[in-house]
Amino acid sequence: MVKRIETIIIARLFRHVFVLFLLLAIIGQLPVQMNHGQFGQVSAQVISQNIHRDEQRPLPHVSAAFGNKIEEVLIFIQPANPDSALNPGKAIALLSALEADRSQLNAYELVLLYQYFGYAYLAQENYARAADYFNRALAQSPHLPVAMEAQILLVLGQVYLVDDKPRQALNTMQRWTEYIDDMHPDQWALFAKIYYKLGDNDDALVNITEAIDAQLDNKKIPAESWYLLQHSLYVEKEDYKNGLVSLKKLVGYYPKARYWKSLSHIYGELKRDEESLAALEICYQLGGLTTEKELLNLSYLLMEENAPYKAAKVLRKGLYVDRIIAPDPNNLMLLAESLRLAKNSKESLVEYEKAAKNSRDPELILRLASAYYDNGKFKEASRTARTALKAPRLKRVDHANFVVGQAELAQNNFDEALTFFEAASKDLRSEASAKEWITYVEREKMKTSTTSATALPVRQ
Missing domain, CATH: 1.25.40 (Serine Threonine Protein Phosphatase 5, Tetratricopeptide repeat)
Structure with missing residues (x-):
């Protein structure tokens, strides 16, 4: 019965702490098919080294009275109805009553008592008290199963990380590796996040890459947070080429606007401007x-x-x-x-x-004059360009003279047009073009009733 209780509560509350861990541990920011081997061959620094594999631990029996009380505790931290709210405070009150008579408990019962205290405080997000009770449970070793000790160490390591104690987290997790045969992808990811919190980016990168590769080997999609961490570590190293690979995975598996924005930035760093703009457009389309x-x-x-x-x-x-x-x-x-x-x-x-x-910006006024001309509003074009000419800060007076000249010509005001084209010709940058227009206006002026076939010069 107690073994079943242990299985239920560990599963439920381990999921709870892992969710918290994912939310708090990382500080942060066209689907592409790629082989995860593109990141290169790496070996994770952390390895399993089960030195307790063959250890046999005789344990005392759990009394029926104690087991019944633990069942009552579970009602409040593992209710039968999964939609029911947890009540860790009530669980702690019941456990405190058991703790008051701890002199009557054997070593294994103390382990279970402290372990459930830890889970109850964990449900309250009281990480300091949770860590204290998990440590009390571990202090009873070897009076607990090897597998239970490993599980408590794993949860405790995550509690320390969520509580912003990465050094204790690392020490605890390194102890945990002495109890296991194989590392799983999420466990390498856990080590990576601990190293990241410690500022050890090299070991963080090695371990998060191992986690991603192992997950892909298992035919599963790595977690979004894993690629985020890997990408940020590459960027911090200014290794934009590998950072691009992990970012492409992110936009492929998790196509969020902010990742497309980051992808645009990375392409920019790599001087791939067209791809940078394309990624930025997608980010815009996604509301980013x-x-x-x-x-x-x-x-x-x-x-x-x-x-x-x-x-x-x-x-x-x-x-x-x-x-x-x-x-x-x-x-x-x-x-x-x-x-x-x-x-x-x-x-x-x-x-x-x-x-x-x-x-009063003469450049803007001149642009407006040109817009009037383009829309066939020649009187407005001439008037507006003349206003620009009166401004002392106009950079290209010759351009304004051209607009007035062309607008007057369009109204067959040949003398006015000649006056302004001649003014434009005084600027060496427009002299040649202005003289072409002057020649054309003079020919037009000489016409009487027949339309000239002479081609118009190119408008400035």
Whole structure:
């Protein structure tokens, strides 16, 4: 009966502590088929060395009275209905009553008493008291089964890790290896996380890689936290090539937005810009870009890669749907420019007008003038470009003169057009082109009723 009790409570509460361990022990951040051997051949530092394999331990019997009381304890830490809430406080009260008469208990009964105390405090997440009672149970050795001693050591090692005592965790787990024949993948992972907490990244990397390889050998998918730890360790070593391998596994098995963002970063470190942008786009599609800076960065990258339509979609959604991007002149101008490059001059003009509203930036005003011209609004183009020319900070006066000249020419205002093309020709950067336009305007001016077949010069 007691053996059955031990089996039930160890299974239930071991799962409980392992979940806590997974949550707290790691401090952190197109499916690809790969062979786990890509990480290279490694040998885990930790090995099993069962020195207790043939040890025989005669144990005293557990009395029926003690067994009945333990059964009552289990009602509160292992209820028959799995949906029932635990009540470790009640279990501790019952165990305390047994402890008051501990002089009447034999050595094995003391082991069981302290062990269940440990599990009850563990259920309360009182790790210090849990560790104390597990140690009391271990202190009764050799008056407990070898397998039970190994199990208590394994749980105690994890308790120390969750309680941020990695040195005690390592010492305990090293004792545990003396009781086992084989290491399992999750146990190598446990050692890896202990070494990581101790700052021993080399041993952490060796052991987490062994855990991953062993799990793959078992035809199972390694835990997400294992790949995360392996990836972070490679990145800390600036080994981006191997970090990329583990990150590809993460996005293949656990395709979360944040892993695609990390993948984009790693590709960037490796100067693989197209793949970096592709990964960042997937991250965006999965909702992983949530700040203005991130969205603007993606937009700039898309425009650099000659994908202005995609950039415009990102900007428009960020500005008007999600309202993450501030509708300031710079951001509105970026949207307008992306729309212009995407050959959507009508919508581009709308955004330029919003951006230039109440603005005194001559560069922005000049862009608005060009947008008016592209949309056939020649009067507005001429007027707006003249406004830009009045600003003292305009960088390319020649460009503004061109816009006015072209806008006036489109309205057959030949003299006005000549005036501004001549002004543009005074800038050496535009002299040749401006003279072509002057020649063309003069020919057009001389025409009477017949349309000239002369080709228009290329517009600046």
